[in-house]
Amino acid sequence: MYIKQISIFLPNQKGHLEKVTRLFLKHNIDIRAIVAFDTAEYGILRTIVDQPDKAVKVLNEEGFVAKISKVIVVEPEDRTGSLHELFEILANNDFNVEYTYSFVMRQDLMPFFVLKINELEKAARVLCENGIKVINIKEILPD
Amino acid sequence: MDKFRIWSENEKLDREQYRAIQLERLKETVKRVYENVPYYRKKLQDSGVEPGDIKSLEDIRRIPFTVKEDFRENYPFGLFAVPTKQIVRFHASSGTTGKPTVVGYTKNDMETWKELIARIVTMVGVTDEDIAQISFGYGLFTGAFGLHQGLEHIGASVIPMSSGNTKRQIMIMKDFGSTALISTPSYALHMAEVAKEMGIDPKKDLKLKYGLFGGEGSTEAMRCELEEAWGILATENYGMSELIGPGVSGECQVLKGMHINEDHFIPEIIDPDTGEVLGEGEVGELVITTITKEALPVLRYRTGDITSLNYDKCECGRTTVRIDKIQGRSDDMLILGGVNVFPSQIEEVLLNSEGIGPHYQIKVYKQGYLDKIEVDVELADADVLESFQRLESLNQNIRERLRSILGIDAKVNLVEPRTLARFEGKAKRVIDLRGEK
Numbered sequence: 001m002y003i004k005q006i007s008i009f010l011p012n013q014k015g016h017l018e019k020v021t022r023l024f025l026k027h028n029i030d031i032r033a034i035v036a037f038d039t040a041e042y043g044i045l046r047t048i049v050d051q052p053d054k055a056v057k058v059l060n061e062e063g064f065v066a067k068i069s070k071v072i073v074v075e076p077e078d079r080t081g082s083l084h085e086l087f088e089i090l091a092n093n094d095f096n097v098e099y100t101y102s103f104v105m106r107q108d109l110m111p112f113f114v115l116k117i118n119e120l121e122k123a124a125r126v127l128c129e130n131g132i133k134v135i136n137i138k139e140i141l142p143d
Numbered sequence: 144m145d146k147f148r149i150w151s152e153n154e155k156l157d158r159e160q161y162r163a164i165q166l167e168r169l170k171e172t173v174k175r176v177y178e179n180v181p182y183y184r185k186k187l188q189d190s191g192v193e194p195g196d197i198k199s200l201e202d203i204r205r206i207p208f209t210v211k212e213d214f215r216e217n218y219p220f221g222l223f224a225v226p227t228k229q230i231v232r233f234h235a236s237s238g239t240t241g242k243p244t245v246v247g248y249t250k251n252d253m254e255t256w257k258e259l260i261a262r263i264v265t266m267v268g269v270t271d272e273d274i275a276q277i278s279f280g281y282g283l284f285t286g287a288f289g290l291h292q293g294l295e296h297i298g299a300s301v302i303p304m305s306s307g308n309t310k311r312q313i314m315i316m317k318d319f320g321s322t323a324l325i326s327t328p329s330y331a332l333h334m335a336e337v338a339k340e341m342g343i344d345p346k347k348d349l350k351l352k353y354g355l356f357g358g359e360g361s362t363e364a365m366r367c368e369l370e371e372a373w374g375i376l377a378t379e380n381y382g383m384s385e386l387i388g389p390g391v392s393g394e395c396q397v398l399k400g401m402h403i404n405e406d407h408f409i410p411e412i413i414d415p416d417t418g419e420v421l422g423e424g425e426v427g428e429l430v431i432t433t434i435t436k437e438a439l440p441v442l443r444y445r446t447g448d449i450t451s452l453n454y455d456k457c458e459c460g461r462t463t464v465r466i467d468k469i470q471g472r473s474d475d476m477l478i479l480g481g482v483n484v485f486p487s488q489i490e491e492v493l494l495n496s497e498g499i500g501p502h503y504q505i506k507v508y509k510q511g512y513l514d515k516i517e518v519d520v521e522l523a524d525a526d527v528l529e530s531f532q533r534l535e536s537l538n539q540n541i542r543e544r545l546r547s548i549l550g551i552d553a554k555v556n557l558v559e560p561r562t563l564a565r566f567e568g569k570a571k572r573v574i575d576l577r578g579e580k
Contacts, residue, residue, distance in 0.1 A: 007525075007528035007529065008528070009522050009525075009528055009534075009557070009559060011557070011558055011559055039531070041556060041557075042534075042556075042557055043531070044528050044531055044534060063559055063560050063561045063562070064559065065522050065523070065524075065525050065528065065559060065560060066525060066528070067525035067526060067528050067529070069528070069529050098530050099530070099531075116530070
């Protein structure tokens with residue numbers, strides 16, 4: 001029903017991202033998405049990987065502050081206005097999007113959109129009902 | 144410069160007269176605290192001292208020291224020698240637990256305080272012709288109210304400006320024609336910079352003649368800068384709230400040490416490690432006994448300030464002993480823009496803050512003329528990574544607690560776990576980069 005995203009505390013120091021990617025490489029963890037925004041002194045790195053639990057374990061062992069948070073990932077259709085529809089649905093249903101980012105890891109395909117939303121399950125259901133493709137949909141809808 | 148004026152005859156007695164006054168008042172004080180302050184009575188008894196044992200001034204050495212810790216243990220009124228009914232004013236300074244050190248004044252104490260301030264402002268040259276701008280923060284801090292009452296007492300025109308809002312300070316200073324500035328030395332330097340930015344030349348556009356600086360130590364280099372920036376006579380005065388506030392001592396126009404009001408205070412210099420009393424001119428920790436205060440008499444208070452005593456007669460005509468500029472501290476107390484802070488207090492705030500580890504590093508430096516403090520702490524709670532807001536509010540909460548409990552505005556840096564230095568022996572958690580010239 002949701003995807004596990006990892007949040008990593010990131011002091012604004014040179015080479016810090018590299019430390020994370022090197023660690024993932026060492027443990028054979030595949031990065032599917034990664035984002036960090038510019039902040040003054042420290043920030044939060046968000047990443048989606050293939051083995052989130054293992055990733056947090058090795059991060060913690062190396063002294064990183066990291067945790068798993070739950071997000072929804074959607075795949076909007078490739079046409080003008082599809083993003084507007086997505087956010088309109090969320091707005092109309094009173095959801096609060098804390099942050100969003102997109103990532104492309106697939107050739108010639110639309111980017112996925114990661115959404116950090118309150119009331120995650122409800123949001124996933126509403127999106128789905130409104131024809132938005134929610135990734136990992138089998139896990140989102142109960143049997 | 145006008146001829147040296149002296150406010151009180153009691154500033155030019157001869158040594159024997161001072162000694163006689165001090166002995167008589169010391170005897171009274173010891174008797175009074177013994178009778179009225181159970182904590183002191185027990186302390187004296189534990190040291191085997193009865194009031195009758197004080198027969199000469201040298202017998203003061205038999206009395207145990209009072210330290211800041213004693214104030215803490217007796218928070219808030221335990222050291223008072225009078226019922227609170229007789230207290231007409233409270234003040235407080237920051238203490239080691241986040242609880243302030245509380246001091247009280249009777250009506251007579253307020254009269255004494257006024258008189259002492261009248262002396263130290265007269266030493267500088269301030270008269271009833273002057274317009275005095277007080278740029279200390281008004282409130283529990285003794286600085287602003289102390290100077291305020293004494294300046295009014297001599298008939299000066301007081302502007303109770305308080306600190307902050309620097310541009311407005313400069314405007315008032317210009318428009319009212321302030322002739323005396325009362326502030327911390329670092330704030331005065333900051334004000335001078337702001338004045339310059341506003342296109343004001345203090346030497347031409349302002350009427351300022353005197354600076355009376357206190358609340359924190361300063362160096363001769365700072366005095367030079369202050370005189371250069373403002374075109375004033377920059378003087379320093381010294382006191383602490385436990386003893387009365389400002390008024391313990393101040394510099395005269397000769398600028399060779401601060402005169403102690405010896406008919407109200409007995410100074411000693413001790414070796415901070417052994418407690419042994421040192422001789423004239425020797426450098427050590429200043430210890431002061433109050434001998435006229437009613438509400439809160441203090442016996443042999445260890446100020447933590449390092450200085451020396453000079454009994455030579457001063458060119459200004461005063462015969463009172465002078466202390467040299469404060470050279471430093473015998474403990475790890477930090478003075479940040481006039482606020483006294485022990486690293487242990489910061490530690491206490493941090494230990495009571497959620498989401499961070501127990502290790503920390505404090506960095507103190509100057510930005511322009513203002514003291515800045517940064518505290519590095521290790522982030523421990525991964526849950527705050529849920530949103531940047533939560534991470535920010537963790538930081539803000541710590542900042543806010545440091546501000547509300549200790550009165551300091553610290554920048555808080557979150558760092559990763561296990562990145563701050565660990566100490567096996569004595570921890571060195573403070574880096575002071577203010578490097579005195």
